[in-house]
Structure formats: C-alpha cells, structure tokens
Amino acid sequence: MxxxxxxxxxxxxxxxxxxxxxxxxxxxxxxxxxxxxxxxxxxxxxxxxxxxxxxxxxxxxxxxxxxxxxxxxxxxxxxxxxxxxxxxxxxxxxxxxxxxxxxxxxxxxxxxxxxxxxxxxFIIKYLATPYLLSIGYKPKVIDESIATIMRKKYMGIRNLRLAEYFLESKHRTFDQIRLESTDRDEPFGTKLLGIAGNDTKTYINIRRAFRKSLDEGYFTPDDMLLFGSKYIELxxxxxxxxxxxxxxxxxxxxxxxxxxxxxxxxxxxxxxxxxxxxxxxxxxxxxxxxxxxxxxxxxxxxxxSNSFRFDESIANLANRFAVSPVLPNGLVGRRKVPEQLLTIHNEFIVFDGKNISQVLPEFAKLVSRGFDQNEIEKYPVAAVGARRYGDDLGKEHDKPKYISDYLPDNLQLENDKIDMNDDFDSSIIRARLKIAENADFSVGLNQIASDFMRIIANDLSPELRTTPHMSKFRQFIHLFNSPENDDAAKVRELLFALLNPRKSLSASKTKTLCDDIQNMIVSKLQILGVSTHPYVDNFFQKLPETFSMIDFSTPLPNLRNKDCFIFDDIQIQLGTIHSVKGETHLATLLLDTFDHTSFVKSLLPWFVGDICNATGRQSDKQIARMKQCYVAMTRPTHLLAVAAPYSSLGKTVQETRQSIDKLHAIGWQILTIGSDLRS
Structure with missing residues (x-):
C-alpha cells in the first residue's frame, strides 16, 4: 500500500x-x-x-x-x-x-x-568478534580468499589432492565448502556438501583443516555471520x-x-x-x-517513483520490466531534455550473426553523433550483458552467448620484443608493450598478473594456488577480495593507471603508483607468510623510473578487451549487469546473451509492449532476468540501447518483422546491421 x-x-x-x-x-x-x-x-x-x-x-x-x-x-x-x-x-x-x-x-x-x-x-564488530573472543578464538584475518588458502594449506598436499579429486567426481569444489554449524565435531552438518558423511576421511580431514584455520584466526565473512547468529541465540x-x-x-x-x-x-x-x-x-x-x-x-x-536520472522516454521503456509495479503510477522520468538533444532516440539494434562485431562500433557512432565532448566526459558510456564469459570461452559456440562475443578478434603476440627479467620494472614495460601492440588491455593485465603469480608460485605450495580456469588477472585480483575493504578495486585502479599506454608517466607519478602497488601486495603477502621470500624481494628490488624508453604518444589502434572498447575516441566500458548496479551512465547498451535461452527472447513480450510487470506466471529465472533488465535500462541519463540478433525477435522472418514493428510503435528507433538471412 x-x-x-x-x-x-x-x-x-x-x-x-x-x-x-x-x-x-x-x-x-x-x-x-x-x-x-x-x-x-x-x-x-x-x-x-x-x-x-x-x-x-x-x-x-x-x-x-x-x-x-x-x-x-x-x-x-x-x-x-x-x-x-x-x-x-x-x-x-x-x-x-x-x-x-x-x-x-x-x-x-x-x-x-x-x-x-x-x-x-557491524555484525563482526558487535556480535561475532565478542563471541569468538569469549570462547577462545582470536580473529586475525577475515577474508574469503585468504581463509580458503590457509585451509587448503592445512589440508596438506596429499590430503588436498585426494579431497579435490573426490569433490570433482561429485561436481563439487573445495571453495564451495562453508561452515554450517559452530559445532567443532560437525561443522558441516552430518554430511559435507551433502555427499561425504561425518565419519569419512574426506569429512575428517577437511574438518581438521577448518578447525586449524579457526584456531589460527583465519575466518571468512560467512563464518562471522554464523558465529554472530550463535551469539544472539545463546x-x-x-x-x-x-x-x-x-x-x-x-x-x-x-x-x-x-x-x-x-x-x-x-x-x-x-x-x-x-x-x-x-x-x-x-x-x-x-x-x-x-x-x-x-x-x-x-x-x-x-x-x-520519480527519477532525476532519465527522461520519460527511458522511464516508459524500463517501467515494463519492474517486477512489482512502481507505485503510485509507474516509473516517472523527470530529467529535462535540452533542446539540442531532442533528436536523440533510444535505439534497438538488430543484427545478423555475421555482423556481431559491428554492434559496439555502431553504438559508439550513436554516442559520437549525439553528444558533444562535454556531455561525454560527464558520465561513462557502457555496454552490459547478463553473462561475461563461461567455461566454454575460447571454444566454438553460437553467438551471442557472452559479452565477449561482441568484441572483434584480437591479435596475439608470438614473442616478446624485449628480453625481460623477473622484476616489477620489466613486467610493467612488457605489459604496456603488449597492450600497445595487441590493442588489448587484458593482454597487459594478464601479463603482469602472470609474472607475479609465477613469482609467488616459487614459494607457494600447490594448495595455495588459485583456480586454474580463471584468467591470470582474475587469479591475481582474487587474492585481494574482501568485504572489509576495497583493496581489489584499488589494485585494479592502480594497475590501469600504470599500464595505460595512451598516457606518458612522469618519474614522480610512476614512483607513486609503483610504491602504492608494492605496499598493497606486500601487505597482503605478509598475511600469507611469503612476503620475505627472496623471489618476492627480488621482484620489487627494481622499480620502474620512467617509461620514456617507449614512445606511447603515437596513435594506437582501438583498445578492446573485456573491460573496455574504444572506437572513434568513444570509450565503452564493458561489464555484467550486476557490476554496474548503482552506476549512472550517459548511454547504456544492453547486449543480448544466452543462458539456456536468449536473454532478449525470454523477455520479448515486455520489450514489444505486450506485458507490463510480473503477471504471477513467471519462473524464478524469468523474474531474475526482469530485474537485471530493469537495472540495466535504468542506468543511462540520455541514451538507452538494446542489441539482439534477428533470431531473438522471432522464429521466422515474419515474426521478427512483427516484433520490430511493435518495438517501433512503443518508442524504439530501429537500427539494423545486416539483413535477416533466414528463409
């Protein structure tokens, strides 16, 4: 009410x-x-x-x-x-x-x-910590990745390998294990992940490792919620x-x-x-x-119910995807449209599969034609989707399935141009060079992450290494994830500033960035107990002084990776819908992806105006998609766009044409790339 x-x-x-x-x-x-x-x-x-x-x-x-x-x-x-x-x-x-x-x-x-x-x-400070101290525990580190690393370490190499082999055979992983009880005898209930009884070697060995980690003060945030609940219960x-x-x-x-x-x-x-x-x-x-x-x-x-972010045209399109009706009279857009921007229309981009790589450039053209530089600099331009990548990334699959499918194919370097040593200076130079030559930021990020992960692997035993299916950069950043701070975001930001090949860095700026990165990395490694290893010391012994040895002032091709795509000086941030929640964009492009079904196809009745809000007949999966769509479509201040292949708008050419007509009738401007090749 x-x-x-x-x-x-x-x-x-x-x-x-x-x-x-x-x-x-x-x-x-x-x-x-x-x-x-x-x-x-x-x-x-x-x-x-x-x-x-x-x-x-x-x-x-x-x-x-x-x-x-x-x-x-x-x-x-x-x-x-x-x-x-x-x-x-x-x-x-x-x-x-x-x-x-x-x-x-x-x-x-x-x-x-x-x-x-x-x-x-709050729960950690006022509930979990007082309770843990009262029963003899002394929390030292509250961090998901570090607690998991230490628990794997306490398993021992042989027991860990046996446990992981068993878990894998049951389609489970060690990282999925969570404390389910504060009972030291049955911390995972009667069965570990529902597959290993409390009398099995797997259960007993993992229980021993978890006990050891708690005794040594290594906790996850979820552990703290569990102990906080127990404190109130008692x-x-x-x-x-x-x-x-x-x-x-x-x-x-x-x-x-x-x-x-x-x-x-x-x-x-x-x-x-x-x-x-x-x-x-x-x-x-x-x-x-x-x-x-x-x-x-x-x-x-x-x-x-009234938004100051966008105008009525965006509000009307997004309002249909609100699961619960926005009271009292639906979503209202209150942003005033300047006269010079009245010609900008929200775009529905329809493409054939052969031209999927043209979607992002066409979106960039829309932004470039519609806005001057002052407008573009106020808020970011973004392209978002439900799925970033999956286990079959890099393998043949029908497109579009992931956000990355919209990117042009990247060139890969066969060999390094410069003979490098294992130090921070060489790693940074190599990363910047790869970014410049590959037109791909992710190549450089993965390069420096790979260098560093290789360095610490000299000291870390196998159980301390992170998940192999993750990219090197994600493995590296994963070490810094924590609900208590933004270290992961800070390290990412520092590396982006240091590796950007479009900018020349002064000696003082370079030193500041390198010092900040080194301090954050060494601080984290101190917790893992490997920061004093000579390999780590040697890695940071030589720090970059300047990047004048490489001319980064010459024009570079478009940078393109999973995080950023640049076309005609328009920088488009790429990310999942979840990652942009709370953000404000100048323009947002919602990309169709695939997870059991096409994202756009599953919501087509809402896109074409046949349905508004949830009707009570939607599955949990469809409700989740509606919420994602609502979040994505309410990010932009000025321009909303959606991109989907012809096949997502209908099973036949005739059905697709009918959908396009309906889209146009409710306010979408239609932009086609290629033609519908179906008979």
Missing part, C-alpha cells in the same frame, strides 16, 4: 531521537541546495518512526540519506547512544562518509556514538543492549539483504519495536544480489 503524508506518524523512538519539524527540513534543503524535494521526500526527512522507503533508480536515495543524517546529527545530543547506518558495500559506505564529511567537519561518523558501515562489519539479551546503543537505524539497499543477514537484523532491530526507529530504503525491483528467500520491503511504504 502506498503511503501518503497522512499515513506517516512520527513517534519518537526514545528521548534520544530528536523531533524533526518543517524548519529543520527547510534548513537542510537550503544547506544542500536540493531540488525536487516533493512531499514524499519531505515525509521521509521528517519521519522519526519506523518505515520503509521504496526508491526507484535515480531518485536521489543516497542524497536523501545524507540529508536525513545532517538533520539528525545537528540535533543529536547523546554521546553514548547513536545512529546506525548500514549498507551492503564498502563503496556505498564510503560514499556516505565522503559526502557527509564535506558538509560539516564537526559531524564525525568515524567515532562514537554513531556507526556507518556494512552489515557484515545470549538474546545482547540484542536489547544493541537496540539501546543504537535507537535510530537506517539500512540502505535493503532488497539485497540475504536470508541470513535479514534473520540477524530482524532479531537485533524488530520492525514492531517501539523503542527504536528502523528505516529501510531500497527497491525490490533491483534485488540482484539477495540469495535464498528475497527480503521484500513492506508494501506499506513511502514511494519515490
């Missing part, structure tokens, strides 16, 4: 939570110079009672949270009880802290009494103490909360508890990351 302003009743959760009046809201709006603050947004800013906020893409949800925090902290008086702001990712947490920190230096969210962080970090009074500590709670992106997280949050902060104010924000139509039973926002909520 849609909530109007008369439905929102402010009930002070305690004497600590301040009342908020119109003057407070107006002062905040003036301080932040906010536009478009309608009645529903004012209702949320004034509310001090528990409520849900259903916020459509581009509705300014983060800005609204910042505004709410500004109002609250200006009136907050307690030094011992505070506001708890929970998000799903470190990126969201950092964005809130960064934007809030620019408002007033006195409003510090890094110290008591407030808390701003991820759900995982000591339910802890939940009451936490509610007293944090009487006002804001949870962002609530739709992505999984079942285990929601269970813990429900115990800590019950919705019907009048002693607290619980405000949850999100959009169930964008629930891409939740696992298990999806946590829905209450139907009775404040609805923010």
């Amino acid at each position: 849609y909530a109007s302003s008369s439905d929102i009743i402010n009930v002070a959760s305690s004497d600590i939570v301040p009342n908020i009046n119109d003057d407070d809201v107006n002062a905040c709006i003036d301080a932040l110079d906010l536009d478009g603050v309608d009645q529903n947004r004012r209702d949320y800013l004034k509310s001090t009672s528990s409520c849900d906020v259903s916020a459509c893409p581009g509705s300014g949800k983060t800005t609204l949270v910042i505004a709410k925090l500004l109002i609250l902290t200006r009136k907050w008086s307690s030094r011992t009880r505070g506001i708890c702001v929970l998000s799903h990712t470190n990126v969201a947490k950092d964005e809130i802290r960064k934007r809030f920190g620019t408002l007033d230096n006195r409003l510090n969210f890094d110290e008591r009494p407030h808390f701003v962080g991820t759900i995982h970090s 000591h339910p009074e802890v939940a009451s103490l936490i509610r007293d500590r944090f009487p006002f709670i804001i949870i962002d992106e609530m739709q992505d909360t999984d079942e285990q997280q929601n269970e813990i949050l429900s115990l800590l902060f019950p919705q019907n508890d009048k002693s607290i104010c619980l405000q949850r924000l999100g959009d169930s139509n964008q629930a891409l990351f939740a696992t298990g039973k999806m946590v829905r926002l209450a139907s009775h909520s404040i609805s923010l």
Whole structure:
C-alpha cells in the first residue's frame, strides 16, 4: 500500500531521537541546495518512526540519506547512544562518509556514538568478534580468499589432492565448502556438501583443516555471520543492549539483504519495536544480489517513483520490466531534455550473426553523433550483458552467448620484443608493450598478473594456488577480495593507471603508483607468510623510473578487451549487469546473451509492449532476468540501447518483422546491421 503524508506518524523512538519539524527540513534543503524535494521526500526527512522507503533508480536515495543524517546529527545530543547506518558495500559506505564529511567537519561518523558501515562489519564488530573472543578464538584475518588458502594449506598436499579429486567426481569444489554449524565435531552438518558423511576421511580431514584455520584466526565473512547468529541465540539479551546503543537505524539497499543477514537484523532491530526507529530504503525491483528467500520491503511504504536520472522516454521503456509495479503510477522520468538533444532516440539494434562485431562500433557512432565532448566526459558510456564469459570461452559456440562475443578478434603476440627479467620494472614495460601492440588491455593485465603469480608460485605450495580456469588477472585480483575493504578495486585502479599506454608517466607519478602497488601486495603477502621470500624481494628490488624508453604518444589502434572498447575516441566500458548496479551512465547498451535461452527472447513480450510487470506466471529465472533488465535500462541519463540478433525477435522472418514493428510503435528507433538471412 502506498503511503501518503497522512499515513506517516512520527513517534519518537526514545528521548534520544530528536523531533524533526518543517524548519529543520527547510534548513537542510537550503544547506544542500536540493531540488525536487516533493512531499514524499519531505515525509521521509521528517519521519522519526519506523518505515520503509521504496526508491526507484535515480531518485536521489543516497542524497536523501545524507540529508536525513545532517538533520539528525545537528540535533543529536547523546554521546553514548547513536545512529546506525548500514549498507551492503564498502563503496556505498564510503560514499556516505565522503559526502557527509564535506558538509560539516564537526559531524564525525568515524567515532562514537554513531556507526556507518556494512552489515557484515557491524555484525563482526558487535556480535561475532565478542563471541569468538569469549570462547577462545582470536580473529586475525577475515577474508574469503585468504581463509580458503590457509585451509587448503592445512589440508596438506596429499590430503588436498585426494579431497579435490573426490569433490570433482561429485561436481563439487573445495571453495564451495562453508561452515554450517559452530559445532567443532560437525561443522558441516552430518554430511559435507551433502555427499561425504561425518565419519569419512574426506569429512575428517577437511574438518581438521577448518578447525586449524579457526584456531589460527583465519575466518571468512560467512563464518562471522554464523558465529554472530550463535551469539544472539545463546545470549538474546545482547540484542536489547544493541537496540539501546543504537535507537535510530537506517539500512540502505535493503532488497539485497540475504536470508541470513535479514534473520540477524530482524532479531537485533524488530520492525514492531517501539523503542527504536528502523528505516529501510531500497527497491525490490533491483534485488540482484539477495540469495535464498528475497527480503521484500513492506508494501506499506513511502514511494519515490520519480527519477532525476532519465527522461520519460527511458522511464516508459524500463517501467515494463519492474517486477512489482512502481507505485503510485509507474516509473516517472523527470530529467529535462535540452533542446539540442531532442533528436536523440533510444535505439534497438538488430543484427545478423555475421555482423556481431559491428554492434559496439555502431553504438559508439550513436554516442559520437549525439553528444558533444562535454556531455561525454560527464558520465561513462557502457555496454552490459547478463553473462561475461563461461567455461566454454575460447571454444566454438553460437553467438551471442557472452559479452565477449561482441568484441572483434584480437591479435596475439608470438614473442616478446624485449628480453625481460623477473622484476616489477620489466613486467610493467612488457605489459604496456603488449597492450600497445595487441590493442588489448587484458593482454597487459594478464601479463603482469602472470609474472607475479609465477613469482609467488616459487614459494607457494600447490594448495595455495588459485583456480586454474580463471584468467591470470582474475587469479591475481582474487587474492585481494574482501568485504572489509576495497583493496581489489584499488589494485585494479592502480594497475590501469600504470599500464595505460595512451598516457606518458612522469618519474614522480610512476614512483607513486609503483610504491602504492608494492605496499598493497606486500601487505597482503605478509598475511600469507611469503612476503620475505627472496623471489618476492627480488621482484620489487627494481622499480620502474620512467617509461620514456617507449614512445606511447603515437596513435594506437582501438583498445578492446573485456573491460573496455574504444572506437572513434568513444570509450565503452564493458561489464555484467550486476557490476554496474548503482552506476549512472550517459548511454547504456544492453547486449543480448544466452543462458539456456536468449536473454532478449525470454523477455520479448515486455520489450514489444505486450506485458507490463510480473503477471504471477513467471519462473524464478524469468523474474531474475526482469530485474537485471530493469537495472540495466535504468542506468543511462540520455541514451538507452538494446542489441539482439534477428533470431531473438522471432522464429521466422515474419515474426521478427512483427516484433520490430511493435518495438517501433512503443518508442524504439530501429537500427539494423545486416539483413535477416533466414528463409
């Protein structure tokens, strides 16, 4: 049920939570110079009672949270009880802290009494760690990849190989193993992954390795959720103490909360508890990351249905893919279109299989013709799809199956042009040279990653090496994945800056980048206990000083890889739909991919306007595709495009033509590449 302003009743959760009046809201709006603050947004800013906020893409949800925090902290008086702001990712947490920190230096969210962080970090700090310390564990590292590496190490080479052979025969992997219980005798229940009983050698050996890793302080984030749940189960009074500590709670992106997280949050902060104010924000139509039973926002909520990101043309096309209707009257686009951009139309690109490599260049041409350089520099241009690659990547398969199928074939170097040694300096030069000559960024990234993984392999035993089917760069980055920090993203960003062959680097800039990369890598290796090995020391002994020895100022061919495609100076970022959730683009191209069926074909009734929203007859797979499509189509500010082969629009030429006519009728401009060759 849609909530109007008369439905929102402010009930002070305690004497600590301040009342908020119109003057407070107006002062905040003036301080932040906010536009478009309608009645529903004012209702949320004034509310001090528990409520849900259903916020459509581009509705300014983060800005609204910042505004709410500004109002609250200006009136907050307690030094011992505070506001708890929970998000799903470190990126969201950092964005809130960064934007809030620019408002007033006195409003510090890094110290008591407030808390701003991820759900995982909150549970780790206030539940899991206290409990683990009380039963004799001392958490040293909370990291998925490192904990798995150490558990493989504690297995021993022989036992690990036997276990992996058995798991592989049952179509399982060691990395899939999770603690299911805090019971040291049956940490995986009565059967490991449902295939190995607790009296088998496989179960016993893996149990021993997991015990050892816990005793040594190596935990995964999921382990911490498990021990956090156990703490509440054994000591339910802890939940009451936490509610007293944090009487006002804001949870962002609530739709992505999984079942285990929601269970813990429900115990800590019950919705019907009048002693607290619980405000949850999100959009169930964008629930891409939740696992298990999806946590829905209450139907009775404040609805923010108007988006400042895009105009009405994009809103009308995307609205059909909202699983739950956007209340009260569907998705609304409020971005004003400048007169010079009125000629830009949302494009549906239809192509034949022989011309699939022309899709990205044609999209780049649309962007180049439609926007000037100032517009292009404001937001990225992106092409996204449901599947990036699969196990059969590099083998013959029908296209398009993956995002990578849209890329032109890359040239591969037969031999290195320069004789290199195993050091960081040589590795960087070799990587940049390969990027320049192959017109492929991924070749350089994989080169430096391969060099480094080979170096540490000299010291790491086989059980510490990462999954072989992953690319070298993904193996390398995998070592840095952690819910507690953005190390993986930072290392990736540093390497991109260092390897970019289109830029010349000064000595000082080169040194700064190399020092930062070295510090992050060595810090991670210290945890693995291999940073003092002479091979690692030698690798970093010689650092690059400058790249003047190679002329990177000459024009280069188009860079193309899984992450970026450049055509006519238009840089198109490539990624999965999941990877761009929360992003804003100037233009977005949704690429058709294949997973049991064509992505576009499975949603064709919605694309052509025959169906709007979920009808109750869709499978879970189709609902998931609708959400992905909704997320993808609500990224752009100006230009939305979709690319699909003729075959995805109909079984016959006649059916395809009918689909094209329907697409045009509901607002799509049709761009054809090649002709439908079917008889």
